[in-house]
Amino acid sequence: MKISLDKKDKYSILKLEEENLNSVIAPDIKSEFVFLRNEGVVNLIFDMKDVKYVDSSGLSAILTANRLWNGHGAFVLTHVEHPAVQKLIEISRLQTILTIVPTMEESIDYVMMEELQKELTKGEDE
Numbered sequence: 001m002k003i004s005l006d007k008k009d010k011y012s013i014l015k016l017e018e019e020n021l022n023s024v025i026a027p028d029i030k031s032e033f034v035f036l037r038n039e040g041v042v043n044l045i046f047d048m049k050d051v052k053y054v055d056s057s058g059l060s061a062i063l064t065a066n067r068l069w070n071g072h073g074a075f076v077l078t079h080v081e082h083p084a085v086q087k088l089i090e091i092s093r094l095q096t097i098l099t100i101v102p103t104m105e106e107s108i109d110y111v112m113m114e115e116l117q118k119e120l121t122k123g124e125d126e
Helices: 026-038 056-069 083-091 104-125
Strands: 003-007 012-016 044-047 075-078 099-101
Touching: 003 026, 012 026, 026 044, 026 056, 044 056, 044 104, 056 075, 075 104, 099 104
Parallel strands: 012 044, 044 075, 075 099
Antiparallel strands: 003 012
């Protein structure tokens, strides 16, 4: 499995550099998600620019990451560009559950706004 990880202060970007997110790769990517969450990554942007095919195991891995970051930080899918991947997400109705943002720049903006919102809410609670 080919991936790249870019860690920043407020977020990390995990890019899957494979065409298929299938039953062969899904267990490894799931493990990577768990590792990153346990390592303390608060916000994760999952870059799917190279991904052209996702099967049910791949969707399961994505949903696992979504659960891991739920209530902890933001989990954002970006560059969900290939029609087959978009169609699978639509058919599964996951666009209502997952945070899908078209570009990397918008994904980073989304995460930064979430962080700002957390800080403002935290300030009000004190």
